[in-house]
Amino acid sequence: MNFVRSRVTIGNLMGQWRRQITHAQSRRNMCSKPQETKAEPKPAAPAHAPRVGFKIPGYRPSEMDKKILLWSGRFKTADQIPELVSFEMIDAARNKMRVKACYVMMAATIGACLVMAFLGKQAAGRHESLTGQNMEKKVRWTEELQKEREAAAAMSAKAQ
Numbered sequence: 001m002n003f004v005r006s007r008v009t010i011g012n013l014m015g016q017w018r019r020q021i022t023h024a025q026s027r028r029n030m031c032s033k034p035q036e037t038k039a040e041p042k043p044a045a046p047a048h049a050p051r052v053g054f055k056i057p058g059y060r061p062s063e064m065d066k067k068i069l070l071w072s073g074r075f076k077t078a079d080q081i082p083e084l085v086s087f088e089m090i091d092a093a094r095n096k097m098r099v100k101a102c103y104v105m106m107a108a109t110i111g112a113c114l115v116m117a118f119l120g121k122q123a124a125g126r127h128e129s130l131t132g133q134n135m136e137k138k139v140r141w142t143e144e145l146q147k148e149r150e151a152a153a154a155m156s157a158k159a160q
Contacts, residue, residue, distance in 0.1 A: 058084030065090050072096040 061069065066081050072093040075081050123129070 059087045059090060061085050061090060065093075068093050068097050071100075 060083065061081065065085075066078055069075050069081055069085070069090070070078060073096075074089065074093050
């Protein structure tokens with residue numbers, strides 16, 4: 001029985017080894033696609049103007065869309081905005097406003113950084129630092145804790 005088991009095990013190992021070799025060889029081939037023959041060229045499309053595939057005819061802008069169209073400079077007044085506007089126009093106006101909002105946020109970030117640098121230099125001139133503030137806070141906490149312990153000890157002494 002052990003002889004049969006060992007032969008089966010050796011057969012399995014040989015099969016795995018053979019699969020690994022054939023799999024490795026198949027990966028080394030350059031191209032396994034069959035060669036395609038050239039088909040005859042298709043006749044040219046008619047020379048008339050190409051049609052647009054699918055286009056939404058119009059979009060009724062909301063109040064926010066109207067404000068975006070005004071802020072982006074598409075129209076001068078709200079009265080000039082037509083009842084139906086193409087989606088592409090609203091999308092372009094939204095993108096323009098998105099870019100303007102990014103510019104405003106960048107400017108605000110740079111301004112806040114400059115203000116913080118200025119305030120930090122002023123605090124350094126007054127010899128203030130976060131380390132000093134933390135040390136003072138810890139000293140104050142330990143004093144308060146000491147006072148609470150003394151008050152608790154006095155209360156327990158009175159109770160006795």
